[in-house]
Amino acid sequence: MPQPDNPQPGAVFTTRTPRVVAARRLQRRRDRDETGRFLAEGPQAVREALAAGAVAELFFTADGLARHGDLVARAGSGAGRASQVDDDALAALAETVQPQGLVAVCAQRDVPLGDALRKAPRLVAVCADIRDPGNAGTVLRTADAAGATAVVFAGDSVDPYNGKAVRASAGSLFHVDVVRARDASAAVAALRAAGLRVLAADGYGEADLFELPDLARPTAWLFGSEAHGLPGALKAQADARVRVPILGGAESLNLAAAAAVCLYASAKALKEPM
Numbered sequence: 001m002p003q004p005d006n007p008q009p010g011a012v013f014t015t016r017t018p019r020v021v022a023a024r025r026l027q028r029r030r031d032r033d034e035t036g037r038f039l040a041e042g043p044q045a046v047r048e049a050l051a052a053g054a055v056a057e058l059f060f061t062a063d064g065l066a067r068h069g070d071l072v073a074r075a076g077s078g079a080g081r082a083s084q085v086d087d088d089a090l091a092a093l094a095e096t097v098q099p100q101g102l103v104a105v106c107a108q109r110d111v112p113l114g115d116a117l118r119k120a121p122r123l124v125a126v127c128a129d130i131r132d133p134g135n136a137g138t139v140l141r142t143a144d145a146a147g148a149t150a151v152v153f154a155g156d157s158v159d160p161y162n163g164k165a166v167r168a169s170a171g172s173l174f175h176v177d178v179v180r181a182r183d184a185s186a187a188v189a190a191l192r193a194a195g196l197r198v199l200a201a202d203g204y205g206e207a208d209l210f211e212l213p214d215l216a217r218p219t220a221w222l223f224g225s226e227a228h229g230l231p232g233a234l235k236a237q238a239d240a241r242v243r244v245p246i247l248g249g250a251e252s253l254n255l256a257a258a259a260a261v262c263l264y265a266s267a268k269a270l271k272e273p274m
Contacts (some may be wrong), residue, residue, distance in 0.1 A: 013059070013085040020089050023059065023105050027095065029159050032108070038161035040173075041094045041103045043068050046075075048171035054106040055080040061090045064101020071102065080105075095163040108161055111177040113187055116150040117194040119177070123148040123266050124196060124220040125259065128184050128234055129155045131225055136160060137168025138256040139223060144172035146263035147270065151176050152191075152220075154184035155231070188237045191220040198222060198238045200230055201262050203252050205241030209262060212242060215269035221262050226255040 013020050025031040026039050037056060040049050049055045050071065058075035060082060065072050076082035085093070093103040116124075125143035130136050136158050140151050153160050160166075160178055181187035192198055197214070200222040222238060224230030235241055244253055244261050253261070 011084075013083055013089055015089045015092050017085075017089070019057070019083065020059070020085060020093065023057070023103070024092055026105065027163060029162070032159065032161050036108045037105055038108055038166065039093065039103055039163060040106050040166050041096065041163075042100045042167070043071060043102055044171050045166060045173075046071050046102045046104045048174040049104050049106045050074050050078065052109075052174040053078075054109065054174060055104045056107060057105040058082045059085045059090060059093055059103045059105075061085060061087055061101045063087075064090070067100075068102055075104070096167070109173060109178045111150070111179055113152065113179045113181055113190055116152075116177040116179050117190065119149065120194075120218075121149045121177075121196070122218045122270055123263065124150045124152065124191065125263060126152040126154055126184075126187065126191070126220055126222045127157050128222055128230055129225050129228070130157045130223065130255070131227075132255075133158045133162040133165035134168045135226060135255045136162075137165035137170075137173075139259045140165070140169045140176065140178075141172040142256065142260045143263055144169075144175045146260075146267040148263060149176055150179055152179040152181055152187055154181045154187045184231070184234055185237065188220075188222070188234060192237075192239075196220040199262070200235050200238035200241045201244070201258055202230060202235060202241040203243055203258075205243040207240045207242045209242050209244050209265055212240070212265075215266050216272065219266050221259070221266070223255060223259050223262075 032038050196218045198220050
């Protein structure tokens with residue numbers, strides 16, 4: 001028989017406990033979209049989620065409590081709740097081979113594009129039709145590190161709350177404005193209307209990143225999928241198509257590496273005295 005939804009205090013949840021069952025459903029995009037929640041696993045993600053006030057519930061094992069008791073205590077004393085689970089339940093909630101004893105149910109972080117633009121961002125990353133969750137999370141992490149304050153997932157991009165994307169972001173998901181914009185063209189038009197110069201990262205672009213002037217201007221960088229690049233319509237909307245010069249024998253850079261080079265080029269220019 002299923003266990004009751006509210007076990008006795010001190011009870012250890014199992015894979016059959018209703019709250020564990022409900023949380024596990026968040027591994028599916030449909031359930032994430034319906035509930036507005038997602039899973040974040042491991043101490044780094046949980047720490048950042050707690051700092052952002054995003055944790056609705058924290059599941060922890062005995063080992064997780066022994067190693068990260070401070071995080072369990074913070075979750076239990078906040079607006080969420082902390083629930084101990086057995087190792088099998090934690091393994092069912094986690095998507096890694098060797099989970100680290102903590103999985104949090106978190107509220108999604110979506111911010112409307114208009115709200116993000118009212119903060120007058122100086123650096124924005126736009127992921128257009130990026131399908132690989134590892135790439136999406138890595139670009140988000142890189143954008144955060146470079147000082148971008150918003151990351152826009154435009155068009156048919158992967159769900160940024162996909163477990164692999166959340167792990168690849170290494171907590172940066174909780175630091176920046178996460179915007180989801182189904183209409184990529186409208187999103188780019190809004191960025192331009194807000195005064196940002198729009199640059200399209202393109203391996204065959206006519207402009208060389210090392211020779212590009214005015215990188216200190218507020219900028220939105222467009223990044224496309226590794227397999228197909230940016231859609232032609234978005235390239236046409238950009239103020240310039242910019243290539244990262246290949247100085248050795250490599251055929252090209254992967255998406256995450258190209259994004260890092262472009263975003264840090266802008267970050268360096270933005271920090272230099274005018």
